[in-house]
Amino acid sequence: MLRRQELVCQQVVELVSDYLEDALSPRDRRRFERHLAICPHCTVYLAQMHETLRLTGRLVPEDLAPEVADEFTEIFRRWSAERNGPGDRPPP
Amino acid sequence: MPRFKPRNRRPIAGPGGADDDAQLLERLRSGDEAAFSALVERHHDPMLRLARTFVQSQAVAEEIVQDTWVAVLHGIENFEGRSSLRTWLLAILVNRARSTGAREARTVPSADPTPAVDAARFNAGGGWSTPPEQWAEDVEARLSADTLAPVIREELERMPARQRAVVMLRDVDQLRSDEVCQVLGLSAVNERVLLHRGRGRLRQALEDAIGGC
Numbered sequence: 001m002l003r004r005q006e007l008v009c010q011q012v013v014e015l016v017s018d019y020l021e022d023a024l025s026p027r028d029r030r031r032f033e034r035h036l037a038i039c040p041h042c043t044v045y046l047a048q049m050h051e052t053l054r055l056t057g058r059l060v061p062e063d064l065a066p067e068v069a070d071e072f073t074e075i076f077r078r079w080s081a082e083r084n085g086p087g088d089r090p091p092p
Numbered sequence: 093m094p095r096f097k098p099r100n101r102r103p104i105a106g107p108g109g110a111d112d113d114a115q116l117l118e119r120l121r122s123g124d125e126a127a128f129s130a131l132v133e134r135h136h137d138p139m140l141r142l143a144r145t146f147v148q149s150q151a152v153a154e155e156i157v158q159d160t161w162v163a164v165l166h167g168i169e170n171f172e173g174r175s176s177l178r179t180w181l182l183a184i185l186v187n188r189a190r191s192t193g194a195r196e197a198r199t200v201p202s203a204d205p206t207p208a209v210d211a212a213r214f215n216a217g218g219g220w221s222t223p224p225e226q227w228a229e230d231v232e233a234r235l236s237a238d239t240l241a242p243v244i245r246e247e248l249e250r251m252p253a254r255q256r257a258v259v260m261l262r263d264v265d266q267l268r269s270d271e272v273c274q275v276l277g278l279s280a281v282n283e284r285v286l287l288h289r290g291r292g293r294l295r296q297a298l299e300d301a302i303g304g305c
Contacts, residue, residue: 008218013209017288021269023280041223045209048224052295056244056263061137068136068154069129075158076128079165083123 007035012042016049113177121168132161135178138265139185142275145257146189156192160185175274179267182275208292227302240298247297251290258283259290 007015012035018024019032036043113134119127139160143153163184164171171180213222248256248264254276261272262283273283 009220010214010218041220044224044226064136072132
């Protein structure tokens with residue numbers, strides 16, 4: 001039986017995102033995992049990519065500056081006033 | 093100054109985030125100002141970062157975010173909850189950003205020929221000649237995470253705008269891939285191409301930073 005050629009390292013690193021995003025066909029996924037099982041360097045590469053994603057996912061959002069928050073309060077109050085109409089009555 | 097989240101901080105995208113959004117949205121519909129403030133606070137940073145991938149100016153980006161919230165408030169009865177609130181917000185923001193015309197995304201993402209790893213690191217047979225060194229397990233033992241946050245932020249800044257938008261939405265803000273596609277109007281294949289190049293750049297930037305320590 002003809003066996004489809006195995007992946008080399010240079011191909012594996014280009015498939016890493018598709019692997020992590022679960023976008024490989026079952027056959028390519030098996031080829032990818034077969035390579036990892038015998039290649040310590042690509043295993044290190046994948047571990048580095050996991051670490052990269054972990055660190056990227058831990059970037060903290062910038063806090064909203066108080067003066068910016070005030071501008072949003074204004075936006076809300078204008079909307080609320082328009083919505084409720086004159087006299088600031090709640091909607092019926 | 094860029095920092096990392098403490099480990100115990102629940103990510104915005106994590107469990108409960110969407111439920112909290114739904115509750116806040118209900119309160120907002122009934123006119124609750126505090127609910128609006130909480131929603132703005134929660135979504136402001138991802139919105140501003142995404143706006144900045146369309147326009148150079150921080151001030152214009154801030155205007156886009158404000159315009160988005162005005163549009164959201166006026167369209168609040170139209171939100172049917174078929175997508176998450178955040179996906180809806182970000183999609184409105186992208187429409188506003190494009191309609192300002194400041195920097196319409198002119199370039200269609202293409203199959204970027206740049207590999208994720210420099211070809212010089214492989215031998216003729218495609219095997220590693222300069223393999224990566226193990227650092228994943230001991231990154232935090234050797235370096236404080238605060239040292240690496242600026243490395244990631246700076247590399248994000250250097251990326252082409254569309255690539256940066258994809259990486260930030262997927263890996264910083266942790267949207268699902270289909271949500272990223274929906275927000276940016278990308279095919280799944282193009283989204284993955286951009287993500288792959290971007291992640292490759294981040295890994296390389298970290299390798300450069302860690303290797304020098």
